[in-house]
Amino acid sequence: xxxxxxxxxxxFTLVELMVVMVILVLLAALVIPRVMNRAEDARRATTxxxxxxxxNQLEQYRIDNAAKVPSTExxxxxxxxxxxxxxxxxxxxxxxxxxxxxDGWGNDFQYLSIESGRDFHLWSFxxxxxxxxxxxxxxxxxxxxxxxxxx
Numbered sequence: 387x388x389x390x391x392x393x394x395x396x397x398f399t400l401v402e403l404m405v406v407m408v409i410l411v412l413l414a415a416l417v418i419p420r421v422m423n424r425a426e427d428a429r430r431a432t433t434x435x436x437x438x439x440x441x442n443q444l445e446q447y448r449i450d451n452a453a454k455v456p457s458t459e460x461x462x463x464x465x466x467x468x469x470x471x472x473x474x475x476x477x478x479x480x481x482x483x484x485x486x487x488x489d490g491w492g493n494d495f496q497y498l499s500i501e502s503g504r505d506f507h508l509w510s511f512x513x514x515x516x517x518x519x520x521x522x523x524x525x526x527x528x529x530x531x532x533x534x535x536x537x
Contacts, residue, residue, distance in 0.1 A: 429490030433490040433512075437508060439487065441528050446482055447478075447480070451477055463486060496508070508528040
């Protein structure tokens with residue numbers, strides 16, 4: 387008879403299991419949002435690092451090619467292989483990079499040649515992949531030094 391009583395007490399009751407499940411759910415509710423924010427912070431930092439690399443290589447391209455950057459049509463691909471469309475670079479010394487990187491969310495960077503090829507704008511649309519937005523969805527622009535300097 388004593389053995390039967392011990393066997394019943396050896397397992398967990400349904401109430402005990404429910405208490406443990408509630409504690410696990412509460413812990414997950416606290417931890418998961420923090421982990422997700424860290425992942426988004428890492429994607430933003432990756433975007434800024436990749437953008438800085440592109441800016442540096444575009445500056446090198448400009449130095450090599452009579453103060454001109456690739457045209458908007460030639461785009462960032464001009465850093466990988468010599469453009470064949472006009473305006474052809476005078477002294478292309480590339481490839482400047484092996485491949486054009488993507489932003490931290492896997493999207494293409496946006497590139498625009500301005501001032502007749504003497505300058506450029508480079509940006510990412512952020513987490514949502516569309517122009518504009520706030521917070522994590524905010525665009526990251528190379529010409530906005532306060533945003534670009536975060537990385």
